[in-house]
Amino acid sequence: MDTTIGSFTSRGELLKSEFKRFIKFFISELRPKGKLLTPFNFIAAFILLTGVILIAIRFAKGLGSVTNLSQEYPWGIWIGFDVITGVAFAGGAYVITFMVYILGMEKYHPIVRITVLNGFLAYVFYAGALLLDLGRPWNVINPIIGNSFGVSSIMFLVAWHFMLYMMAEFIEFSPAIAEWIGWKRVRKFLGALTLGAVIFGITLSTLHQSGLGALFLMAKNKIHPLWYSEFIPILFFVSSIFAGLSMVILEGSISQKVFRHRISSKLHASHNDIVFGLAKICAGTMYVYFFLKVLVFIHGQHWSYLNSPMGYWFLVEVIAFVLIPVRLFTQAVRYKNITAVRTAAILTLIGIILNRLNISVIAFKWYEAVRYIPSWMEIAITLTVIFAELLVLRWIVNRMPILGDPIDLEAEENKYRQKTLYPIKTKEPEEWKVSST
Amino acid sequence: MDRRSFIKTLGVMGAATLPGKKLFAEEAKEDKELMGILVDTTRCIGCQGCEEACAEANGLPKPNLDDLDPEIKVKTSVSQWCTVNAYETDVGEVYVKKQCMHCNQPACAAACLTKAMLKTEEGPVIWREDKCMGCRYCMLSCPFDIPKFEYDSPIPKIQKCTMCWNRLKKNELPACVENCPMEALVFGKRKDLIEEANSRIYKNPDSYVHHIYGEHEVGGTGYLYLSAVPFEQLGFPTDLGTTPFPEFTKDFLYAVPVILTLWPPLLLAINRATKHKEENEGSEV
Numbered sequence: 136m137d138t139t140i141g142s143f144t145s146r147g148e149l150l151k152s153e154f155k156r157f158i159k160f161f162i163s164e165l166r167p168k169g170k171l172l173t174p175f176n177f178i179a180a181f182i183l184l185t186g187v188i189l190i191a192i193r194f195a196k197g198l199g200s201v202t203n204l205s206q207e208y209p210w211g212i213w214i215g216f217d218v219i220t221g222v223a224f225a226g227g228a229y230v231i232t233f234m235v236y237i238l239g240m241e242k243y244h245p246i247v248r249i250t251v252l253n254g255f256l257a258y259v260f261y262a263g264a265l266l267l268d269l270g271r272p273w274n275v276i277n278p279i280i281g282n283s284f285g286v287s288s289i290m291f292l293v294a295w296h297f298m299l300y301m302m303a304e305f306i307e308f309s310p311a312i313a314e315w316i317g318w319k320r321v322r323k324f325l326g327a328l329t330l331g332a333v334i335f336g337i338t339l340s341t342l343h344q345s346g347l348g349a350l351f352l353m354a355k356n357k358i359h360p361l362w363y364s365e366f367i368p369i370l371f372f373v374s375s376i377f378a379g380l381s382m383v384i385l386e387g388s389i390s391q392k393v394f395r396h397r398i399s400s401k402l403h404a405s406h407n408d409i410v411f412g413l414a415k416i417c418a419g420t421m422y423v424y425f426f427l428k429v430l431v432f433i434h435g436q437h438w439s440y441l442n443s444p445m446g447y448w449f450l451v452e453v454i455a456f457v458l459i460p461v462r463l464f465t466q467a468v469r470y471k472n473i474t475a476v477r478t479a480a481i482l483t484l485i486g487i488i489l490n491r492l493n494i495s496v497i498a499f500k501w502y503e504a505v506r507y508i509p510s511w512m513e514i515a516i517t518l519t520v521i522f523a524e525l526l527v528l529r530w531i532v533n534r535m536p537i538l539g540d541p542i543d544l545e546a547e548e549n550k551y552r553q554k555t556l557y558p559i560k561t562k563e564p565e566e567w568k569v570s571s572t
Numbered sequence: 573m574d575r576r577s578f579i580k581t582l583g584v585m586g587a588a589t590l591p592g593k594k595l596f597a598e599e600a601k602e603d604k605e606l607m608g609i610l611v612d613t614t615r616c617i618g619c620q621g622c623e624e625a626c627a628e629a630n631g632l633p634k635p636n637l638d639d640l641d642p643e644i645k646v647k648t649s650v651s652q653w654c655t656v657n658a659y660e661t662d663v664g665e666v667y668v669k670k671q672c673m674h675c676n677q678p679a680c681a682a683a684c685l686t687k688a689m690l691k692t693e694e695g696p697v698i699w700r701e702d703k704c705m706g707c708r709y710c711m712l713s714c715p716f717d718i719p720k721f722e723y724d725s726p727i728p729k730i731q732k733c734t735m736c737w738n739r740l741k742k743n744e745l746p747a748c749v750e751n752c753p754m755e756a757l758v759f760g761k762r763k764d765l766i767e768e769a770n771s772r773i774y775k776n777p778d779s780y781v782h783h784i785y786g787e788h789e790v791g792g793t794g795y796l797y798l799s800a801v802p803f804e805q806l807g808f809p810t811d812l813g814t815t816p817f818p819e820f821t822k823d824f825l826y827a828v829p830v831i832l833t834l835w836p837p838l839l840l841a842i843n844r845a846t847k848h849k850e851e852n853e854g855s856e857v
Contacts, residue, residue, distance in 0.1 A: 353712070
């Protein structure tokens with residue numbers, strides 16, 4: 136081929152050929168990698184099909200056709216569970232990136248990618264589920280394009296932060312995509328953005344994790360006094376730390392089984408060590424959270440409420456799902472018991488679900504005669520969102536370097552240099568090398 | 573967070589460091605010009621003429637005009653912006669008209685991220701169809717549970733009293749006020765209405781409880797009520813306090829620019845402080 140390297144034409148042709156290669160590669164990657172007819176796939180297909188039909192009904196006939204929402208309960212589990220709990224569970228991404236990139240705790244580097252990926256997908260799907268709940272979703276761009284900024288609204292802050300944080304997480308995750316496709320220069324460029332994205336992401340997370348709690352500050356007369364306090368934002372933020380990490384622990388345990396073939400030997404070897412480290416941090420932040428809860432309770436002078444059904448329910452949340460798991464975390468770390476750590480993580484996650492649902496649904500208008508109970512269709516659509524996320528997660532983990540070591544693109548490039556017009560350099564500068572040290 | 577709001581909030585922060593009064597100066601000025609409606613429940617005979625007029629003026633279906641039964645309480649709905657209910661009280665049956673209170677500092681408008689719910693300068697709180705994205709945060713925030721959402725429509729609207737905003741713009745009275753045969757409803761400047769209400773209490777101290785509901789509740793409301801019996805007996809929430817509801821989120825909003833400006837340099841500083849010398853910048857993921 137008669138082209139001069141570096142000239143405009145060759146660049147254009149290079150891009151064209153590279154683009155063609157990418158399309159071909161992408162199509163080949165779309166094919167399923169494992170067995171198709173597994174029980175999990177059957178269940179997922181059934182749920183997705185049901186969900187898609189229900190979502191169609193929801194948009195054709197309105198929210199009332201599939202949900203049990205009412206004038207008394209404008210927010211149900213799509214907000215209380217999908218968005219508010221889902222985002223707390225996705226908190227692991229900002230905590231782990233803080234530990235690894237800001238504090239330099241290299242021990243946790245092997246789980247950065249899977250955690251960021253999980254966080255990113257959680258935001259895309261669970262915050263994305265918000266669109267299903269919006270009555271007039273076609274107006275969702277209004278607070279973004281600036282024709283009407285409701286800057287005094289906490290919801291405005293949360294909406295913007297969701298959007299910006301998704302971008303930040305995508306940038307944090309993008310080097311894995313570049314490695315997967317084999318774009319070395321892009322990979323280098325994206326890698327350089329990581330620290331900025333991490334700092335931006337942590338800042339945003341601090342604000343919107345607490346912001347989700349601040350949403351409820353104006354429901355002062357509607358939330359049971361045992362749950363309402365001006366400290367809701369701080370409690371939401373602190374609990375998002377151990378909620379996120381508990382999710383990382385749980386996901387790690389599942390990945391060890393499901394994605395065994397994709398996990399690097401290094402991560403496999405250090406997995407338990409990482410889990411105990413995370414358990415320690417969980418325990419620490421949960422003690423802080425428990426202390427805050429007690430402080431808020433005493434400060435609010437709500438002793439009399441304890442001896443009532445809602446009071447018992449409050450004690451269940453705080454004792455069974457905060458105090459017991461935090462003890463369990465502490466003991467598990469002391470006796471190096473990995474099963475106990477996992478149990479504690481699961482209890483903690485249940486506790487977070489309870490807490491978020493209490494504030495948004497259960498202790499919300501606890502005095503109403505007719506309470507909101509989600510319809511089976513609301514639950515089915517929630518399951519649809521969860522399964523859709525799991526399928527995308529599985530697709531990505533089975534293809535991109537998420538759990539394994541990052542791909543050394545130099546070796547990759549040697550293979551493919553022969554087929555393309557990629558500018559040839561004899562030796563790559565040392566700092567271009569991708570390593571995980 | 574966009575730059576505009578950032579700067580705005582920074583400005584508010586600056587103002588917040590000055591003596592507290594400064595922050596509310598603007599609101600106090602607006603308060604003078606706000607319009608409102610005074611409801612004297614001692615005059616209402618429960619004819620429901622206001623309900624009918626409201627429906628007609630706002631293109632809503634004709635409401636049920638059967639005789640009022642104290643056993644049945646009708647709430648406002650997507651097809652009925654104002655309701656009259658009968659209450660058994662110490663002085664016998666009392667009729668009360670209820671609708672949006674048109675708060676001076678409405679929680680719904682503060683909650684709205686698109687300014688679809690808007691406190692107009694004249695006082696009425698209105699909803700704008702082209703802005704709203706249907707998140708229903710206004711419903712969650714409203715202390716009186718007034719905004720109603722059309723759950724059975726694929727193109728749902730928020731429905732609530734607008735104090736007949738369209739009629740006000742044409743210099744017409746709100747339909748309910750115009751059609752009240754007993755003059756139980758008076759439309760006017762909120763400030764004047766409070767004076768009128770007080771003078772009624774002074775002139776007939778035995779006919780009224782000495783309280784104007786809405787003068788101070790949740791920071792003041794556009795609708796003001798007079799009653800012969802304590803307001804609990806008329807189904808009014810009396811535990812709302814006098815703090816405007818948007819105040820509850822103000823502390824958090826003040827913290828936003830502080831964190832947005834302090835966190836990044838702090839995080840970068842920690843990153844630099846903990847960095848190992850041999851590490852290469854930016855090549856780690």
